[in-house]
Amino acid sequence: MTSAAAGAVSVALPRADGSLEAYRLAEPRSWQRPERPFTSRIAYAAAHVVADPLADNAPGAPARLDWEATLAYRRHLWSYGLGVADAMDTAQRGMGLTWDTAAELIRRSAGEATAQGGLLACGVGTDQLPWPAPAEVSLDTVIGAYEEQLAVVEGAGAHPILMASRHLAATARGVEDYAKVYARLLGQTTTPAILHWLGPMFDPALEGYWGAVDVDEATDAFVAIVREHAARIDGVKVSLLDENHEVRLRSALPGGVHLYTGDDFNYPALIRSGSDALLGIFDAIAPAAATALAALDRGDAEAYDEAFAGTVPLSRHLFSAPTYYYKTGICFLAWLSGHQRGFSMVGGMQSARSVLHLVKAFRLADQAGLLPDPDLACVRMREFLTVHGAGS
Numbered sequence: 174m175t176s177a178a179a180g181a182v183s184v185a186l187p188r189a190d191g192s193l194e195a196y197r198l199a200e201p202r203s204w205q206r207p208e209r210p211f212t213s214r215i216a217y218a219a220a221h222v223v224a225d226p227l228a229d230n231a232p233g234a235p236a237r238l239d240w241e242a243t244l245a246y247r248r249h250l251w252s253y254g255l256g257v258a259d260a261m262d263t264a265q266r267g268m269g270l271t272w273d274t275a276a277e278l279i280r281r282s283a284g285e286a287t288a289q290g291g292l293l294a295c296g297v298g299t300d301q302l303p304w305p306a307p308a309e310v311s312l313d314t315v316i317g318a319y320e321e322q323l324a325v326v327e328g329a330g331a332h333p334i335l336m337a338s339r340h341l342a343a344t345a346r347g348v349e350d351y352a353k354v355y356a357r358l359l360g361q362t363t364t365p366a367i368l369h370w371l372g373p374m375f376d377p378a379l380e381g382y383w384g385a386v387d388v389d390e391a392t393d394a395f396v397a398i399v400r401e402h403a404a405r406i407d408g409v410k411v412s413l414l415d416e417n418h419e420v421r422l423r424s425a426l427p428g429g430v431h432l433y434t435g436d437d438f439n440y441p442a443l444i445r446s447g448s449d450a451l452l453g454i455f456d457a458i459a460p461a462a463a464t465a466l467a468a469l470d471r472g473d474a475e476a477y478d479e480a481f482a483g484t485v486p487l488s489r490h491l492f493s494a495p496t497y498y499y500k501t502g503i504c505f506l507a508w509l510s511g512h513q514r515g516f517s518m519v520g521g522m523q524s525a526r527s528v529l530h531l532v533k534a535f536r537l538a539d540q541a542g543l544l545p546d547p548d549l550a551c552v553r554m555r556e557f558l559t560v561h562g563a564g565s
Contacts, residue, residue: 182547184554186532187563198551202542204460207254211466214444215408215431217256217294218455218462219263220247221503222270222278226515236265236274236519243278244285246512253463255455256292257282258334262375263453264296265500267339269520272301276325283329294332294367294451297322297358299340306343312350315340316357327363334367334410334451335359339378348384348394355398365407367433367451370395372413374496388418396425403427410435410451414496419443437492437499441481445469453499454488457506458543483541490530490537498525502534506543509535509550516557528561 183197223246224230228237247257259282260266260275270278279295286293299318302310315338326333335358345351359366373380383391383398399406408431411419416439423432433451434443444450444465455462461484468476491502501522508516517523535544535554544550558564 182551184551185558185564186536186554187528187558189529196536198539198544198547199542201545201547202460204464204542205467206252206460207463207467211254211470213470214466215256215292215433215449216254216444216455216462216466217258217292217433217451218250218459219258219261219451219453220250221456221500221507222264222519223504223507223513224515224517224519226517230269230517230519230521232269232521234520236269236271238274238278238519239513240281242513244281246507247282247285247291248289249512250456250459251286251289251291253459254466255459255463256294257286258294258296258451259331260296261334261336261369261453262296262371262497263456263500263503265519265522266296266298266336267300267304267376268497268500269518269522272322274519275300276322279325279331280329283331287330292332294334295326295329296336296369297326297333297366298336299338302340304339306340310340310344312341312344312354315344316354319354319358320361323358323362332364332367332407333362334369336369337371337376337379337382339376342379342382345384351382351384351394352398352401356402359402359405362405365405367407368395368399368409369435370409370411370413371435374414374494375412376497388413388415392418392422392425396422399430400427403430406430408433408449412436414438414492416443419448420446423448437488438485440488441465441478441485445474445477453503454484454491457491457503457538458484458487458541461541461543483537484543487534487537487541487543490533493530498522501526502531505531505534506538509538509553510543510545511549516553528558528563531557532563 223242410433412435434448465480
């Protein structure tokens with residue numbers, strides 16, 4: 174329950190010099206769920222997974238999820254009119270979520286999507302193969318791994334997202350190899366797929382994806398694949414954190430192919446100018462994102478900007494370098510907001526960000542109006558600080 178005097182709720186937060194500062198929370202904001210589906214943009218939130226806090230989710234151990242909380246969070250996202258992009262990098266693919274658990278997640282989320290009438294797309298990758306990739310891994314092995322996962326996603330009734338593959342990046346010898354792999358995959362999809370271009374800031378193993386380290390050369394190769402297979406492609410999801418590049422790429426795509434921004438730094442401007450969205454930050458800011466998209470639908474630019482304004486500093490902080498650890502902040506905010514009973518992650522990734530980083534995330538989420546229950550958030554923040562020796 175939210176305190177009737179939320180503005181009086183405070184907590185002592187540590188500062189970089191080791192001192193403590195009394196921080197008073199703002200009044201919680203009342204966000205409205207959309208009354209109808211969005212019409213001007215398609216928007217997916219890439220959803221995190223909730224670890225079972227009592228399971229052995231240590232680094233290298235098999236992932237064990239709190240299924241009830243994980244699926245409830247997807248219902249939370251659908252309730253705000255967002256689609257769910259599942260089993261993606263936000264769900265710790267390649268960083269703790271093993272393929273067998275990802276496959277179960279896809280099946281369970283698909284069942285929930287059917288029951289809720291929610292939009293669902295799921296990641297198709299190659300992470301059932303060993304990593305680092307052994308020398309004997311061939312293109313055909315990579316294709317076979319993709320095909321196995323594609324069968325699971327489409328068999329569950331979800332839209333496929335062909336994720337960038339570390340194994341393909343390690344195995345391909347040039348542009349032609351990427352073209353071969355994607356031609357094979359797109360030739361057998363039963364529904365139009367989303368192609369995912371994830372930059373090396375999200376995964377250093379993806380440096381040089383599409384066959385070139387130079388971004389312009391890689392873009393030419395990428396666009397050539399999209400143009401050749403446009404009839405089988407719903408859209409492309411681009412996560413390079415480069416606003417100008419995304420605008421240029423969007424203009425180069427064939428008609429009918431969506432560009433789903435994955436730019437967690439510049440999403441308000443990119444969505445306003447024409448990009449659709451598939452964003453990890455939407456996991457943490459679903460109420461604000463829904464409010465902004467509804468404002469865009471009715472042509473209210475001022476309300477659009479106002480809804481997103483407080484979320485940008487938060488997103489830039491959560492996705493600060495090393496960017497691939499952004500999932501830790503996402504899970505921390507979900508715990509503070511009461512969506513899960515513990516701050517634990519598969520692979521032990523709750524330790525990937527510092528106390529001061531998470532303290533700043535707490536402040537920024539509060540200032541953005543994204544802590545729905547200030548009393549609960551303060552209780553949990555105090556518990557977190559006490560355990561880490563930073564409490565009063």
